[in-house]
Amino acid sequence: MIDFLTMLINGLSLGGVYALIALGYTMVYGIAKMLNFAHGDIIMVGGYAIVVFFNLTGMPVVSILAAVAICIALGIAIEKVAYKPLRQASPLAVLITAIGVSYLLQSFAQMFFGAGGQTIVIENLGSLTIGELKIKWATMITLIVAVAIMVSLTIFINKSKVGKAMLAVSEDKEAAQLMGINVNTIITITFAIGSALAAVAGACYIMKTPNVSPTLGSLPGIKAFTAAVIGGIGSIPGAMLGGILLGMIEIICNSVPALSGYTVAIEFGLLILILLVRPTGILGKQKREKV
Amino acid sequence: MGYLRDFKSQFKLKNFINYIVIALLTALFGTLSCVGVLEMSTQVLFEKFAYTLIMAVSLSLVVGFLGELSLGHAAFMSIGAYLGGYFQTYVIGDLNGNMPLLGIIIAMIVGGLAAGVFGFIIGLPALKLKGDYLAIVTLAFGEIVKTVFTNSETFGAATGLKTYRYSMDTLFIIGFVALLVILAVIQNLIKSRYGREITAVRDNEIAAKSMGVNVTRIKIFVFTLSAVFAGVAGAIFSNSQFNFKSSTFDYNYSIDLLVMVVLGGMGSLNGSMIAAIVITVLKTELTFILPGNLAALQNVAFALILILVVVFNNSPKFKPIREKAFGWARGLTEKLWSKIPHKNGDKGESDKGDHADWTEIPSKIKMDALLSTDMLPPDIVGAPEKTDKGEKQ
Numbered sequence: 001m002i003d004f005l006t007m008l009i010n011g012l013s014l015g016g017v018y019a020l021i022a023l024g025y026t027m028v029y030g031i032a033k034m035l036n037f038a039h040g041d042i043i044m045v046g047g048y049a050i051v052v053f054f055n056l057t058g059m060p061v062v063s064i065l066a067a068v069a070i071c072i073a074l075g076i077a078i079e080k081v082a083y084k085p086l087r088q089a090s091p092l093a094v095l096i097t098a099i100g101v102s103y104l105l106q107s108f109a110q111m112f113f114g115a116g117g118q119t120i121v122i123e124n125l126g127s128l129t130i131g132e133l134k135i136k137w138a139t140m141i142t143l144i145v146a147v148a149i150m151v152s153l154t155i156f157i158n159k160s161k162v163g164k165a166m167l168a169v170s171e172d173k174e175a176a177q178l179m180g181i182n183v184n185t186i187i188t189i190t191f192a193i194g195s196a197l198a199a200v201a202g203a204c205y206i207m208k209t210p211n212v213s214p215t216l217g218s219l220p221g222i223k224a225f226t227a228a229v230i231g232g233i234g235s236i237p238g239a240m241l242g243g244i245l246l247g248m249i250e251i252i253c254n255s256v257p258a259l260s261g262y263t264v265a266i267e268f269g270l271l272i273l274i275l276l277v278r279p280t281g282i283l284g285k286q287k288r289e290k291v
Numbered sequence: 292m293g294y295l296r297d298f299k300s301q302f303k304l305k306n307f308i309n310y311i312v313i314a315l316l317t318a319l320f321g322t323l324s325c326v327g328v329l330e331m332s333t334q335v336l337f338e339k340f341a342y343t344l345i346m347a348v349s350l351s352l353v354v355g356f357l358g359e360l361s362l363g364h365a366a367f368m369s370i371g372a373y374l375g376g377y378f379q380t381y382v383i384g385d386l387n388g389n390m391p392l393l394g395i396i397i398a399m400i401v402g403g404l405a406a407g408v409f410g411f412i413i414g415l416p417a418l419k420l421k422g423d424y425l426a427i428v429t430l431a432f433g434e435i436v437k438t439v440f441t442n443s444e445t446f447g448a449a450t451g452l453k454t455y456r457y458s459m460d461t462l463f464i465i466g467f468v469a470l471l472v473i474l475a476v477i478q479n480l481i482k483s484r485y486g487r488e489i490t491a492v493r494d495n496e497i498a499a500k501s502m503g504v505n506v507t508r509i510k511i512f513v514f515t516l517s518a519v520f521a522g523v524a525g526a527i528f529s530n531s532q533f534n535f536k537s538s539t540f541d542y543n544y545s546i547d548l549l550v551m552v553v554l555g556g557m558g559s560l561n562g563s564m565i566a567a568i569v570i571t572v573l574k575t576e577l578t579f580i581l582p583g584n585l586a587a588l589q590n591v592a593f594a595l596i597l598i599l600v601v602v603f604n605n606s607p608k609f610k611p612i613r614e615k616a617f618g619w620a621r622g623l624t625e626k627l628w629s630k631i632p633h634k635n636g637d638k639g640e641s642d643k644g645d646h647a648d649w650t651e652i653p654s655k656i657k658m659d660a661l662l663s664t665d666m667l668p669p670d671i672v673g674a675p676e677k678t679d680k681g682e683k684q
Binding site (some may be wrong): 034101233268272279 | 423428
C-alpha cells in the first residue's frame with residue numbers, strides 16, 4: 001500500500017512536469033498549427049538560466065523568476081524570427097525550421113557551457129514523512145505547482161478575454177480576425193505562455209535531477225510531446241491527461257526491473273498504438289478532410 | 292530496336308552526369324587505393340561518403356519525392372548494420388572469412404531486407420497518419436529501435452556489437468558501386484509511371500487519389516524501398532567499423548541526414564548528394580580543427596544555415612530577391628551548359644518528350660496553382676483552402 005502510494009505520488013509529480021511541457025506544445029499547435037520542436041530546448045535554456053542566476057544571486061526563487069523571464073523573451077524572439085515568416089509555408093518547411101531552432105539552441109548551450117553536465121543543488125529540501133509514507137519535498141512541490149498552474153491556466157483560457165481569443169483563433173483563424181482579434185498578438189502570447197511553462201517545468205525538472213546539460217530538454221521534450229499527442233494535440237485537457245498518463249507509466253515501468261531498460265520503448269510503443277487506434281489522440285477532435 | 296532508338300534519342304549527357312562522375316571518381320580513387328597510394332584517413336572518409344550518400348538519397352526519396360517527413364531514418368540504418376553485421380560475422384563467419392566479398396554482399400542483402408520489413412511496418416501507420424503525426428511515429432520508431440538494441444545482450448548491449456571489418460582498401464569501392472546501383476534504381480523509378488504517382492501524392496494527395504493513384508500502395512512502397520537502401524548503407528557502415536553502438540544512430544543523426552536533403556534541395560538527388568559530401572567533409576574536418584567546446588560551432592552553423600535556407604525559400608518577404616537570384620542562377624547554368632558541345636543538339640532546354648525529367652519535377656506551388664480552382668488571389672485572407680479549418684465532423 002505504502003509502495004503504491006509512493007508510486008502514485010511520484011507518478012503524478014513526474015506526470016505534472018510532462019503535462020506542463022505538453023501544454024506548451026499543445027497550445028502552440030492549437031493556435032499556430034505547428035509543432036514547436038524547439039520547445040524542449042527552451043526547458044534546457046531555462047535550466048541554464050537558473051544555474052547562472054543562482055550562482056550570481058544565491059536566491060532560488062529569484063533565479064527561477066529570471067529564468068521564466070528569459071524563456072518568455074526567447075520564445076517570443078524565436079517566433080518572430082523563425083516562425084512568423086513561414087505562416088503561409090508548407091507544414092514540412094515549418095517543421096524543419098523548428099528542428100533547426102532546436103539544434104541551434106542545443107549547439108549554443110554546448111558552445112558556452114560545454115557538452116558535459118553541470119550539477120546544481122538549488123536547495124536540499126529533505127523529505128516529507130507521514131506515517132510510513134516518505135516523499136521528497138521536491139516531488140510534492142512539483143505536484144502542487146503543476147496542479148496550481150493547470151487549474152489557473154484552465155480558468156485563464158476559459159474566462160479571460162485573451163484566453164477566449166486564443167480559443168477563437170485555434171477554432172478558425174480567419175473568422176477570429178474578422179471579429180477584431182489580432183491573430184499575431186495572440187500567437188505571440190501563446191508562445192510566451194508556453195515558454196513560461198517550459199521554464200517552470202525546467203525548474204521542477206532540475207529539482208528532481210540536479211544536472212543541467214545541453215540535451216537536458218530533448219528527451220523530456222520528446223516525451224512531453226508524446227504526451228500531448230496521446231492526449232490529442234491541440235486539446236488542453238488532453239495534454240494534462242496525456243502528461244499524467246505518461247508519468248505514471250514511466251514510474252511503473254521503472255519500478256519493474258525487467259522493464260526498466262525498455263521504458264522509452266514502451267512509452268513510444270504506446271504512442272504508436274494510440275495513434276493507430278485513434279489518429280487524433282484520446283481527446284483530439286476528428287476532422288474530416290475536404291477538397 | 293525501337294527501344295534502342297528511343298534510348299538514343301532520349302540520351303542526354305545531363306541525365307547521366309552523376310553516374311559518370313561517381314563512376315570515374317570511384318575508378319580513380321579505387322585504383323589509387325589498390326596501388327596503395329591513398330592515405331588511410333582518405334579511405335575512411337570515402338567509406339563515410341559511401342554510406343552517407345546512400346542514406347541521403349534514400350531519405351530524399353521519402354522527404355523530397357513522397358513529401359513525408361521521416362525523423363527516424365537512422366533507425367533503418369541501425370537495423371541494417373546490426374542484423375547485416377551480425378549475420379555476416381556470426382552466422383556465416385566461415386564463409387565470410389574465405390570470401391569477404393560474398394560476405395559483404397550477403398550482409399547488404401540481409402540488412403536491406405531486414406530494414407525493408409521494418410520500413411513496411413512503419414509504412415502501415417502512414418496510411419492513417421500524415422504530416423506531423425507521421426513524423427512523430429518515425430521519431431518514436433527510431434527511439435524504440437535504439438532502446439531495443441541498447442538492451443539486447445545478443446547485439447552486445449551497451450558495449451556495442453563487434454563486427455567484421457572489411458579491407459579498408461576496397462570497402463569504399465563496394466560502397467560506391469552499391470550507391471550507383473541504388474541511384475540507378477531511384478532515378479529510373481522517379482522517371483517511371485510510379486515516380487509520377489509518387490510526386491502526385493506529394494503535391495496533392497486528394498487530387499492524386501481522385502486520378503486513380505493507389506496512395507496506400509505508393510506510400511508503403513516508398514517507405515519500404517527507402518528502408519531497404521538505408522539497410523544496405525547500414526551493412527556498409529558495419530563493415531567500416533570494428534565495433535559500434537546503437538547510440539550512433541540517434542535522433543541527431545537522423546536530423547543530420549534531413550539537413551542534407553533540405554540543403555540539397557527537396558526533390559533533387561544530386562543536390563542531396565552534394566550537400567551530403569559537403570556536410571560530411573565539414574563535420575570530419577572541423578572536428579579536428581576546432582578545439583574543445585568550439586566544436587559545437589559547426590552545429591551552430593548547420594542549424595543557422597538550415598533555418599536561413601527554409602526561411603529564405605518560403606518567406607513572402609524574400610520573394611523578389613528569390614526570383615531574381617534564381618533567375619540569375621538559371622541563366623548562368625544555361626549559359627554554361629550551352630558552352631559544352633552536345634552530340635544531338637541539346638541546348639539544355641527541356642525537350643518535349645513524354646517522359647518526366649526527374650530534375651524538373653514541378654514544385655508544390657506550381658502544382659497547386661495548376662490544380663486550384665479558386666477565384667480569389669492567394670494572398671487574401673480566407674483563401675478557399677483555409678476556410679474549412681473550423682469544420683468538424
